Amino acid sequence: MKQLCVLFFFLTLSLQAQFHISGTVRESLTNKPLSYASISTPEGINSVTDVDGRFDIASKTAISALNFSYLGYYKNTVKLVKNINHYAIFLFPKEDNAKYVLAPNVNPALAIINKAIANKYKNNPQEKLKSFEFKSYNKLIVSAPADSISSSIDSVFVERNSGRKFKKVDSSSYKIKEMVSKHHLFQTEKVSQFQYNNKALKESILGTKMAGFKRPIYEVLAFNLQSFSIYDRNYELFETKYKSPIADNALIDYNYKILDTVAINGRKSFMIYFKNKKESRAKGLEGVVYIDQQNYAIAKAVMHIKGVLDISGTHEFDYLEAENIWFPSSKTFKIVKGKNDDDIKILGGTIQFDGDVEENFKPRKRTASDYTYLYSESTNFDIKYNTPTQFDHEFIAVDLNEEAIHKPKSFWQQYRKDSLDIRSQKTYLALDSIAIKRNIASRLRFGRKVINGYLPLGFFDMDLRKLFSYNNYEGFRLGFGGVTNERFLRDFRISGHVAYGTKDNDFKYNIGAAAQVDRTSNSWLGFAYTDDVKEIASTSYAVEKKPFKLYDPRPINISTFYNYVSWKAYLETKVIPKTEAVLTLDQSLIEPKFNYQYILNGQNYSQYHMTTAMISLQWSPFSDYMQTPDGRIESEKRYPKFTFQFTKSLTDVLDNDFDFSKIEFKTEYEKKYLNGQKTNLLFEGGYANGDIPLTHLYNTSPNNITKESVIQRITFASKNSFETMYFNEFFSSEFVYFQFKHSFNRVKILRKVKPALVLVSRMGWGDLQKPEQHSGINYKTLNDGYFESGIELNQIFNGLGLTAFYRYGPNQLPKFEDNLAIKLSFVLKLGL
Template sequence: MKKTFFLLFSIIFLNIFGQSKITVIKAGEGTPISNATVMCNSKNLGKTNALGVLNFRTKCKNINIKADGFYEEDAVVDKVMEVALSKVDPKMQSIEAVIIADKSDPRALQILQKVNDNYQKNSPQSLDSYSFKSYEKISLDIDEDSIKNYNLFIEKRLDSLKKIPLLAQSKEKKKDSLESVNVMKLMGSSKLFLWERASEYLYSKKYGEKINVLDNRVSGLKQPIYEMMTMRSNRNRIPREIREENRTLYRFFLTDSIEIEGRKNYVIRFRQVDYKQAPNKRKFNGYLYVDAETYGLKKIESNSKKKSDGSITSIWKPINNKWFLSKENFKIKMGSTAFETKKSDEKDQKTKKKFGNYVFVVADYFDFKTPIQENKKDFSGYTMAVKNSDGSILNQFRTDSLTAREINTYEKIDSVGKKYKLDQKINAFTGLIKGKIRVGQVDFDASQIIKYNKFEGIRLGIAAKLNERFNKYISPDAYVAYGFKDETWKYGAGIDVKTTLDKNSFFRAEYYNDVVAAGRFNENLWNFKMKIMNSGIDLKNDRFYHYEGFKLSFENDLSNALTMNISAKKDREESTFDYDFMNLGRKFENFAGQITFKYAPKSKNIMTPSGKFTYEQSFPEFYLNFEQGLKTLGGDVNYSRFDVLAQHNFKTKAGVTGIRVYGGLVSGETPIWNHFAMNGLGNGKDSFNFNLTSFLGFATMESGKYYNDKFLGYYFTHRIPWYFKTFGKNTSSFDVVYRGISGDMKNPEYHQFEFQKLNHLYQEIGLESNHFLGTPFNLGFFYRVGYYSTPSFKENFAIQLKLNFLGF
């Protein structure tokens, strides 16, 4: 009796809780559509009733909805769904429907603002601790609806090729022809790419976040793409469609409310703002479900303007009244495969048959636990760690079994990857993320190819470093460069020796013979983007000095957040401009030791075979340098040099604010190049100031004019929360910028050359237009105010250009 009752209960449970409910309505009207057909892989799941509702059960991840007189729509399977179909005939739409106003519904915007305001409160990271697991599957393939047609097309094409008379071909052409046929066949029975990953996510307010990649496998590659493991989703961020800065790219409409799992949800539909024609204004790009109680996001589905270009769906679930992401489904078009064919009725007329290629991403999140037992050891090391990468235990975490097509992908693409050395080609791509051009065993530094400054003019160079393919622990490097204005060669060589492969830890020895601007602020441990931003600081400065010598150093990540570098150097240094220090001349021997610390408590890192990779730079960040020059081992000067940099970026209801504070102090007697330049970017008197931005520069200050032995500077920027659309797909906005710097020099008379100390507050204010006219550039207008301002407008005014991706 108990077994019978249990069986009956199970059947009832599966029927009630295993069902999905879909409501199909007319876009723009909200009225139900009856007899709409719901399909899964060409299998009919049923039709909607008079209320536009259908209850069904399916194992499919996606369904297709069709109705006579309406455009088809796809949807990701969920317990409760609502789909709006647009009418096919534009003339009928223009007659029957009321044209949607080209502005958002104020009620919808009010709800979205509450979603943004409550995001942190609703985020799982507002909990003390939690854990969950995920299974992700990423693939590149033809659209499922096209596979059958593709196979039929290829079969006919191969039959027609057999009928063509054999022509005399070179070995190379014959090989290319055979490879082309093999690729055609491959695409018919296998995906082009498949990557599975199972991960464990741990979070603690005390120890931060830890992501363990439990296992993963990539078709065609011997090792995983570590940099791609860090791809971000909507897991810990507000979807781009509803962020405040993108609000003007869409129009939002509150259309309904619906109950999901006993909770009331607002239904908000949205469309892109560039739908100008009246019929298109009735088409929606997607919809949002917003929980009415907490204003947490329950679900978002967003389609491209052209539906065939792709769609993204994310679904959240409430746990302890916090909203955890439970499912994601992406489909993004990545070009197409085209075949040239002849029309049957015209001998010379050719046309192209195209099959779209898509990236498919399916992610399931499960096994949620909160709170969890917090063990410090579980959070040690970098933010992300790879436990296994051979796919041997993936079956433990799969939420859906592999299809025959996916199984074929591993079998067939693995052999293709080995044959065409896909590992090397993928590594070449990931190297570009770090500013490297990877060619086999050699990495070339992209930032060293061409530079410009007033002393060297155009500087062409090449810097090469042997990577982990040469040796996992030992990495020699060398560079050579030539300045066309000073007509001098510069060169250097070094070698890194790693102490472990588990983290960033290595000894380095190097020799160098080069030039650099006098008084440059330390850039030790800066990332590639920061260095690129500051690379234009000497475009109008010719105060350089030559240095030649040796350096020994040791760098080690003490934790995920803290990095230390300690070094000692022995240099010969000489000014390249007319200079004399304390009547001792312009040439000096220098022996100095230095220690550098970088502290970035919120940045996220992963260890890859090519070294540490910071996949998410988060603020605040702190940099500290201390250098001690000694009159020993041949050194001529005794001095101490200290500098510090702190930066932070945060968002409030008033907008996005960025702050940078930096300063330095020199004690002892040392040449001017061991002091601090104030980083002017301007041309000087009677010249119009137009320059490129720099990390620490001043747009209106004359370049190479001011030097101090102590100073404090600051940079303040605030983005006004008013976002508007100009051209293209970007939104524009305005930043208010305020910069200031002040300091002093104890004995300026020790330095015999033309300069000034800066012992009053130098200030400039500016307004910067982001994504100016829809371009990837920011255009800023700056004006000097306060003590150093002059009666000349031209001297006080400057225009500055910056690439937007460089940040604040």
């Protein structure tokens, strides 16, 4: 989601307004920038400088003067001069400035913050008001200041052994300059109705308009750039959560300082600067909160993050005298390109950063992407509160219907706060024309399908996973498969595949069809017939969508499969809030393709029938969902997620041979840190009860082959497998599995050698009931537990990496080298 927004690139702020003033505020003696200096105008505008002392003020009416103030400095008033839009301001420190350097134990800002924390529940509209609703107009643009972009056309050279060679002419900056001098790079508008009741806030989009697209990109509309409330324990900015400066225990993490006192809506407020105490590369959230001197509510807030991206969110409020609270009136969001040593590649394009240098160690030339910016502004109106407010599907965060996509011109004239300027008007005309000429909608559709593993061919999407694979049983598996798409029929699909194994010399195939029974909940009812093979004792969740990989390394060394001939009826649905579910009824003939017999009641089974019913469900309680004309989508994926699956054999139904039940559970949690590191936790368990063959038990995903030396065992590492566990070494009828991963930032060793260090630990326990029923294969159980830890050095060169894992604990083998697994890794970056 965040990457889709980054696709529209990074920014320096350039507001579209009739009057636009910018500049810097510095200390006169040291020339150091003054962060968060207070700025006001006689016309009632209040603003602050950013962390670098810069300011950028826009107004729809003329500004006569700017008043600058900062605690411990003399105030400065500057009268504006016509045709001068940039000002360098200097403030002089007072002679008694030392008295403003206050010890933490007498810091008056702490007393004010403590009162704001103590009163936040009665000042929070979502706590004090029973209900409220309002309409909001939002406009988002991606653009660039044309006068900052070079219009030169450069020759690009590459270094060869024989010297520099001409490669191509680069006119990209020239083309972007020509474009942004006439119109924006991207623009979208929407009018929404927000409703709050029963602790739930819902957005219903009344109208939307997106330049270049007949149908909007749903993810852009649903993207929550900043929190609605600044009273929550965590404040979210650009998909990252930070502890709020007025959280109950905020004083542990933040330092505070009074900057000034200003009047907002005729009420005096303290300007309190806050900053994270941690002195690190990622300094976290900082900014200014304006706290009402009477009720200690927040009257305005400026939230800021400075790092690879320079991001800020501003919240404005209106005072509701009848309720004695401040209610959100508008908010703005901006991203300014920060500094970083790495380029970012997005869909074939490269975004460079100021920290980069060329091979001759000279600062690189700034390109058009350095100046590209994104700016979003929302204005609230028609505010009503403490009146009956009802809405359906409270778990849906954003609701968009077909009617909202096709609003007439009169709708926008009614709801726009200001008429579009000439540049914005030209944006719709230009981008609509460009989209038709370059077939943007089809290219976007094509890109989405390819990223998900499908190649669209007219009314049919070819499944790229089915083309080619390899394993020790089938050899090279060559195939073709896919599914019909919306160009065939919107509410009906036909799917299938056919494959041939060069080692087993056998064909496998599948054919199926499904009809959509409810578009709102994405409910599909279907059936399928399959004759194929599957790895024994593997665990798969029917509800999970397998991520697309150009290759899947783990099956390469698997030789134990079973054949299944299956009739299956199924229902896919999202009707239960914040869940996806699959229900199946399956009748299969199972034939192990290795030396194995299952013994039950004195009878040996080398093949057997299974009739089962299954429910597979994934619950994402912390994710946000959006209802669109094309169905329900998970607009913001958040952790933890929980996956549950239950399978029950149906006794005496369609020649079923065994009576058993299986239950599996998995939960995954992921935490991203401000410094770019990431921790991932995975817990999984399974329990099988009754009479069940080895083919349908658990192997806890081994990924090591039985060879004499470490070198001979070098293969590709998988994602969540035991890299030191040998294939078919352990089987279980009940197991638990835990994995810990921590990813560090990439380390630059050489110009093109930047490995990503990942520390991994895995552990598992299990047991096997009724071992006497399984004949023909040797194995062990996990009663004493299994442990391995390792290091991954991923993306050392062109996506290739190296991993090393070591096995220890009760199941450690006598020889040191048998416990060691060295693997190759490969990480493919598609730019998303």
